[in-house]
Amino acid sequence: MLKILHYAEEVEIPENVNVEISGMKIKVKGPKGELEKNFSHVRHVIIRRENNRVIVETYFANRENKACVGTIASHIKNMITGVTKGYRYKLKIVYSHFPISVKVQGKKIIIENFLGERAPRITKIYGDDVTVRVEGDDVIVEGINIEHVGQTAANIESVARVKKYDPRVFMDGIYIYERGVMEEE
Numbered sequence: 001m002l003k004i005l006h007y008a009e010e011v012e013i014p015e016n017v018n019v020e021i022s023g024m025k026i027k028v029k030g031p032k033g034e035l036e037k038n039f040s041h042v043r044h045v046i047i048r049r050e051n052n053r054v055i056v057e058t059y060f061a062n063r064e065n066k067a068c069v070g071t072i073a074s075h076i077k078n079m080i081t082g083v084t085k086g087y088r089y090k091l092k093i094v095y096s097h098f099p100i101s102v103k104v105q106g107k108k109i110i111i112e113n114f115l116g117e118r119a120p121r122i123t124k125i126y127g128d129d130v131t132v133r134v135e136g137d138d139v140i141v142e143g144i145n146i147e148h149v150g151q152t153a154a155n156i157e158s159v160a161r162v163k164k165y166d167p168r169v170f171m172d173g174i175y176i177y178e179r180g181v182m183e184e185e
Contacts, residue, residue, distance in 0.1 A: 007066050008057035009073040013049075017080055021049050026076060030083025033129060033144045037075060042068050081181060082144040089153040090178040091139040094171055100160070102139055102174070104132050109139075111160055115172055123159040126151040139174060142182060153179070 013019050020027040024040040024047060039047065044065050045058050056073045058065045081087075093100050098116040102109065104125075109132060111121040125132055127148030132141050139156060143149040153176055160174040 004061045004066070006057065006059055007061040007069055008055055009069055011054045011056070011073055011076045011080070013052045013054060014080065014084060015052075017084060019049060019054055019076075019080075021047055021054070026054075026079070028076070028079040028083050030080070032083050032086050035079045035083055035145055037079065039072055039075075042072065045069055045072060047072065078146045082146055086142060086144050086182040087146050087149045088178075088180065088182045089141040089149055089176055091141070091153060091156055091174050092177045093137045093139065093174050097170065097172060100172065100174070102134050104134065109156055109159075111156075111174070114160055115162070115165070115170065121159045123155040126155065132156075150179075 016031055018029040020029075024042065025036065025038050026047065027034065027036045039045070045056060045068050047054065047056050049055070054076055056069050056076070058069050061069070093102060098113050100114050101112045103112070104110075107125045109123050109125065111123075114121055127143065127145055129145055130141060130143035130148045130152050132139065132152065134140075141149050141153045141156070143152075156174055157176055162170045162173055
């Protein structure tokens with residue numbers, strides 16, 4: 001097995017973002033908010049700041065260590081994008097048989113009349129920094145943490161999944177059709 005002596009990835013820090021590193025804990029502050037992540041479970045990886053860059057590196061790297069370096073660098077990039085721009089997922093409410101109604105109440109999303117069911121389907125909003133709103137036939141999920149936004153959108157999509165019917169006939173459900181960063185407002 002071939003080992004690389006030194007493997008590193010760099011992440012540029014924009015001017016309006018502050019990154020604090022203490023050991024393997026990273027805190028990113030920006031105009032939209034603050035995110036914190038702990039990478040102490042990862043071994044053989046060093047995270048340090050040098051001027052306006054975060055350097056994630058490892059020595060005597062095998063395949064697993066190189067993958068960890070790339071993953072941590074991607075997490076840091078996502079955190080920086082989240083606190084500067086934010087993330088938005090759009091879901092479309094699709095029905096042909098029974099009109100689906102979607103409501104947001106506190107930290108819950110309530111889907112009523114799905115396939116004519118009397119009991120509502122309920123899912124939770126993951127994380128405190130996520131906002132969900134319903135605009136016509138669209139459900140818009142926004143936030144600064146990509147993991148929380150994506151998990152909330154996935155929860156909505158999975159709770160409105162057709163199980164016992166032919167999906168070619170019963171296409172009813174709520175489906176993700178767009179995801180990405182928020183436009184500058």
